[in-house]
Amino acid sequence: MSFQHPSFGHIADNRIIIFDTTLRDGEQSPGFSMNLGEKLRMAHALAALGVDVIEAGFPAASEGDFESVKQIADNVDGPVICGLARSAPKDIEAAGKAIKGARRGRIHNFISTSPLHMKYKLRMEPERVLELIAFGNKESRRYTDDVEWSAEDGSRTEPDFLCRCVETAIANGATTINIPDTVGFATPDEMERIFTMLKERVPGADQVIFSTHNHNDLGLAVGNTLAAVEGGARQIECTINGIGERAGNAALEEVVMALRTRHDRYGMETGIETPRLLGMSRLLATITGFDVQPNKAIVGRNAFAHESGIHQDGILKHAGTYEIMTPESVGWTSTSLVLGKHSGRAAFRDKLKALGYEDLTEETIHAAFQRFKTLADHKKIVFDDDVRALVDDESRDHER
Numbered sequence: 587m588s589f590q591h592p593s594f595g596h597i598a599d600n601r602i603i604i605f606d607t608t609l610r611d612g613e614q615s616p617g618f619s620m621n622l623g624e625k626l627r628m629a630h631a632l633a634a635l636g637v638d639v640i641e642a643g644f645p646a647a648s649e650g651d652f653e654s655v656k657q658i659a660d661n662v663d664g665p666v667i668c669g670l671a672r673s674a675p676k677d678i679e680a681a682g683k684a685i686k687g688a689r690r691g692r693i694h695n696f697i698s699t700s701p702l703h704m705k706y707k708l709r710m711e712p713e714r715v716l717e718l719i720a721f722g723n724k725e726s727r728r729y730t731d732d733v734e735w736s737a738e739d740g741s742r743t744e745p746d747f748l749c750r751c752v753e754t755a756i757a758n759g760a761t762t763i764n765i766p767d768t769v770g771f772a773t774p775d776e777m778e779r780i781f782t783m784l785k786e787r788v789p790g791a792d793q794v795i796f797s798t799h800n801h802n803d804l805g806l807a808v809g810n811t812l813a814a815v816e817g818g819a820r821q822i823e824c825t826i827n828g829i830g831e832r833a834g835n836a837a838l839e840e841v842v843m844a845l846r847t848r849h850d851r852y853g854m855e856t857g858i859e860t861p862r863l864l865g866m867s868r869l870l871a872t873i874t875g876f877d878v879q880p881n882k883a884i885v886g887r888n889a890f891a892h893e894s895g896i897h898q899d900g901i902l903k904h905a906g907t908y909e910i911m912t913p914e915s916v917g918w919t920s921t922s923l924v925l926g927k928h929s930g931r932a933a934f935r936d937k938l939k940a941l942g943y944e945d946l947t948e949e950t951i952h953a954a955f956q957r958f959k960t961l962a963d964h965k966k967i968v969f970d971d972d973v974r975a976l977v978d979d980e981s982r983d984h985e986r
């Protein structure tokens with residue numbers, strides 16, 4: 587890509603822009619709203635994490651949202667600060683005013699382009715939608731050179747019309763073109779094809795960044811995001827812990843680690859400080875009061891925990907047998923070998939060593955392991971104190 591982006595200048599072909607929308611789309615999850623102080627705390631942490639763009643809110647939605655975007659724009663250094671707007675003068679004016687204090691500010695204007703949305707939601711003819719796309723982008727450029735345009739419900743838009751919409755947005759000043767899978771309906775191959783088509787067919791496509799924004803209604807948000815990258819998208823819109831409308835958005839920690847772990851396939855780089863991912867996830871959970879599920883990739887408490895004896899034995903011999911990234915690379919201090927009924931002798935011995943039992947006889951270890959197996963049949967997890975108690979009991983019995 588040879589053009590100069592208004593906020594980023596020259597962007598290397600293999601650089602993915604991470605656009606975090608935790609504070610806008612993420613906050614649209616029922617029960618996840620955040621106050622000004624909480625949003626500022628999140629925004630500072632997102633800047634330290636290394637995201638390239640923070641979508642800080644929808645300034646026309648409420649006075650509170652306007653103030654949050656303004657405060658973040660005025661106080662958070664590093665990322666581009668973005669405000670969302672419909673293709674309406676009041677929305678664009680509010681977004682323009684809210685981002686004014688940012689060193690680099692973006693207006694993200696959007697309108698629906700699918701037949702269903704145009705007919706029932708907007709009640710507009712396609713030609714009117716095209717006029718509003720031209721207006722929204724031209725008007726946004728009065729406030730900033732960094733303008734993003736989104737085709738809401740883009741993945742369900744008729745391809746020829748989508749090409750006309752994108753061409754109109756580019757001709758009127760958009761510098762980033764986002765094609766959302768608003769209702770999480772697309773499949774990965776469809777997503778890839780949309781971007782390939784736009785890049786091939788739309789005049790001016792080589793002068794903008796294409797962006798992907800995927801909802802998780804069918805659990806495909808991360809897969810669709812990666813497929814879009816293969817089709818040429820170079821900006822990924824995502825949220826911490828995958829929060830967002832309904833089933834959520836693509837999870838930032840998952841797309842970033844997929845790109846990093848499968849660098850062999852995608853060859854892409856992000857600016858994310860991955861060891862901060864766990865802390866970021868926990869900060870959001872603390873602020874919103876919603877924990878992630880234990881089996882959540884990357885940041886769930888079981889993401890690097892192994893219970894079965896075969897897996898624990900493998901991990902103790904070579905971590906690569908059952909781990910595709912190191913726990914430290916995403917912020918955990920270590921792998922966790924959880925003792926339960928599936929655990930074997932190798933993990934049990936390892937635990938004894940970790941608890942300081944270095945000089946036990948083979949006989950004691952054997953007997954303690956039998957006791958442990960009996961206990962584990964009745965208890966979901968055997969904790970360190972349980973192990974201490976059963977080894978101490980066994981040693982005492984031996985002395986008698």
Ligand code: KIV
Nearest residue numbers: 696736738739766768
């Ligand atoms: O899902 C969506 O279509 C959106 C747009 C406003 C970008 O969130």
Ligand code: ZN
Nearest residue numbers: 611766768799
């Ligand atoms: Zn969305």
